[in-house]
Amino acid sequence: MPFSRSPSRAPSPSRPAPAAGRAAARGHLAPLDGLRGCAVAAVLLFHAGHVEGGFLGVDLFFVLSGFLITGLLLREAAGRGRIDLAAFWARRARRLLPALAVMGVGTLLLAWAFGPPALLRLALDDAPWVAVQGTNWHFIAEQAGYWDASDTRLFAHLWSIAVEWQFYLVWPLVVLAAARGRGGEWRVASLAAAGALLSLALMVGLADPVDTTRVYEGTDTRAFSLLLGALAATAPIRDLCARVPRPAADVVVALLGCGLVASWVLTGGQSTPGLFRGGMFAHSLAAAVLIALLAGVPDGRTGRLVGSAVPRRLGELSYSLYLWHWPVYLLLPEVVFGIGGWGRTAVAIGLSLGAAVAAKRWVEDPVRFRARWATGRRGLLTLAAAAAVAAGVWAAIPQPHPGAGTVDVDRLMAP
Amino acid sequence: MSAGALLTGCGTDGTGDTGASGASGAGTDSPSPSREQESAAKVLWMGDSIAGVEGPALEAALTASGVEFMNASSDGGGTVVEGDEMSSRLAESTWEDLEENIASFRPDVIAYQITTYDWGTPEQQRSSYEKLAGTARDAGAELVLVSAPPFRIDDFYRPYESAIESAPEVAGEVAEAGGGRVHFLDSAQLWGTESDAERAQRAPDGIHSCQQGSAAFAAWLSEELGERYDFAPAAPEEWADGSWTGDERFAQLGCS
Numbered sequence: 001m002p003f004s005r006s007p008s009r010a011p012s013p014s015r016p017a018p019a020a021g022r023a024a025a026r027g028h029l030a031p032l033d034g035l036r037g038c039a040v041a042a043v044l045l046f047h048a049g050h051v052e053g054g055f056l057g058v059d060l061f062f063v064l065s066g067f068l069i070t071g072l073l074l075r076e077a078a079g080r081g082r083i084d085l086a087a088f089w090a091r092r093a094r095r096l097l098p099a100l101a102v103m104g105v106g107t108l109l110l111a112w113a114f115g116p117p118a119l120l121r122l123a124l125d126d127a128p129w130v131a132v133q134g135t136n137w138h139f140i141a142e143q144a145g146y147w148d149a150s151d152t153r154l155f156a157h158l159w160s161i162a163v164e165w166q167f168y169l170v171w172p173l174v175v176l177a178a179a180r181g182r183g184g185e186w187r188v189a190s191l192a193a194a195g196a197l198l199s200l201a202l203m204v205g206l207a208d209p210v211d212t213t214r215v216y217e218g219t220d221t222r223a224f225s226l227l228l229g230a231l232a233a234t235a236p237i238r239d240l241c242a243r244v245p246r247p248a249a250d251v252v253v254a255l256l257g258c259g260l261v262a263s264w265v266l267t268g269g270q271s272t273p274g275l276f277r278g279g280m281f282a283h284s285l286a287a288a289v290l291i292a293l294l295a296g297v298p299d300g301r302t303g304r305l306v307g308s309a310v311p312r313r314l315g316e317l318s319y320s321l322y323l324w325h326w327p328v329y330l331l332l333p334e335v336v337f338g339i340g341g342w343g344r345t346a347v348a349i350g351l352s353l354g355a356a357v358a359a360k361r362w363v364e365d366p367v368r369f370r371a372r373w374a375t376g377r378r379g380l381l382t383l384a385a386a387a388a389v390a391a392g393v394w395a396a397i398p399q400p401h402p403g404a405g406t407v408d409v410d411r412l413m414a415p
Numbered sequence: 416m417s418a419g420a421l422l423t424g425c426g427t428d429g430t431g432d433t434g435a436s437g438a439s440g441a442g443t444d445s446p447s448p449s450r451e452q453e454s455a456a457k458v459l460w461m462g463d464s465i466a467g468v469e470g471p472a473l474e475a476a477l478t479a480s481g482v483e484f485m486n487a488s489s490d491g492g493g494t495v496v497e498g499d500e501m502s503s504r505l506a507e508s509t510w511e512d513l514e515e516n517i518a519s520f521r522p523d524v525i526a527y528q529i530t531t532y533d534w535g536t537p538e539q540q541r542s543s544y545e546k547l548a549g550t551a552r553d554a555g556a557e558l559v560l561v562s563a564p565p566f567r568i569d570d571f572y573r574p575y576e577s578a579i580e581s582a583p584e585v586a587g588e589v590a591e592a593g594g595g596r597v598h599f600l601d602s603a604q605l606w607g608t609e610s611d612a613e614r615a616q617r618a619p620d621g622i623h624s625c626q627q628g629s630a631a632f633a634a635w636l637s638e639e640l641g642e643r644y645d646f647a648p649a650a651p652e653e654w655a656d657g658s659w660t661g662d663e664r665f666a667q668l669g670c671s
Contacts, residue, residue: 117671118666119666143491149668152666154669208490210492271570271571402666402670403660403661403666403670404623404656404660404661406627406656406657406670407656407660409651409655410654411631412533412634412655
């Protein structure tokens, strides 16, 4: 049964759409790429130990993902009257999995060649969970503390990719069911809002002051970021934003952007008061409002700044940059060419950028834009070969024996 | 009844993560058959994640000494102190677990290493340690309170520094009043008092120990328990470089 569009608020192809809807309908906005670039920069600096609240960049990623994915789903529902779920999941798989697989195999090989046995052992243990996009729950079950033990796991950062993937599996089903019929986008908006509040309640209720990994990495407790982004993509919010005068929207966007950056700089680690009792939710909410408004005024002053070449380019590389930076950080010696601190960070980011550019050029883009080897029968063969190589590398790398020779027995017996 | 008499001839009905059952870790560091046949004692090991990474070495050492061992330490928490809101929350699960572990393992010795979460006033700490002593007594076991090693006091622990300092003093007082069934072991004899000193043998995180430190602790505690409970600790070459050194917890701490 074809979907009907929202009665009066959804932008119609036959009449002029509100500014926000018009902008969002273009699908690809330079300022949003720029925001992604800012987010990945925050995460890179956080992991290098320079910006304590930079982990909130992941939160911004989530909100952006929720916004963009929901926008795509709603436009498909409105335009074609249905959502082709299989095609949606296939597109997400093409977008996310090839670069992830290459990074995973490359990291295992690098760890085997250069890493200490303990690092390799945990990477081999974690790899199957990476393959099934379940690293976040694996780490929670293993009580591998995000804040304490991440630097012992080469795939520690993939918890967020797993959260996004799990969201991509479930949320389209919700949109498919809720967007059907009159008032569909209102129902989607209501479900997103209710889901976000439920997720917040779970975070508050499950927050454990000793180890916050459960709430930090749980799909349920982080869903509010994705759902607030989703909410921002719905017609009620788009229409609301469209009513904000452009100059005012531009100013609010600038203030919110400055506020987010300030929160990254001023927030400490997991013990920041209120972080898991509404603080992170407030960050997500601010990010969602920022994105919703920015999508409506992408050509305002703030939009032009955020969408300028450097952040935009960084945003375009953000996925592979995010994938590669953490293994590079961990495998790089503490002192590189005699330099540590910011110098080492610069080297690490440079190497990560190099890996990201290569991955985008030779893996992400060909698969995404359907190069000959990535489509049809050749594509299936490539997929099968890639899966076989990944599994083969994982199985062929000899299990390391960390701990061997670590105890000096003579020292124990010394008086 | 003397402690030695109390601890000899015990059954081997322990379940779970017990050394004598060969459930984990020390499988290749197994004691001699004669020691396996009759356990000298049954030790229930409690504490937080610091005790957790000492557990594999302690299991290897005690099992090699003919002692049954159950590692009931926590990966995060493990305190028995019903003090402030947070420690009380943590303690609730510790007490629940203890009840189950006593029923299933029937220990002769409950060894509790003071945790980094023993947060409360000295009175709350005293009350909780006395409750632990009473629980041990009711279970027919003796209680050994072990002070925590020195660890890095970071922003997380700083608000609780006074509780961390008072806990071993209070534990010592509870042991003195325990009528010979409660003992206090000051691990400063082994570690010293400075967390950043080489002697403290802390892992890169400044809190836990790597394999060498855990082995040193296991050797020290085995000696201490052996003296009190009439068993001969196995020599370190029998167990110290066994498979337990590959325990995943060490990898997670960034140890080799």
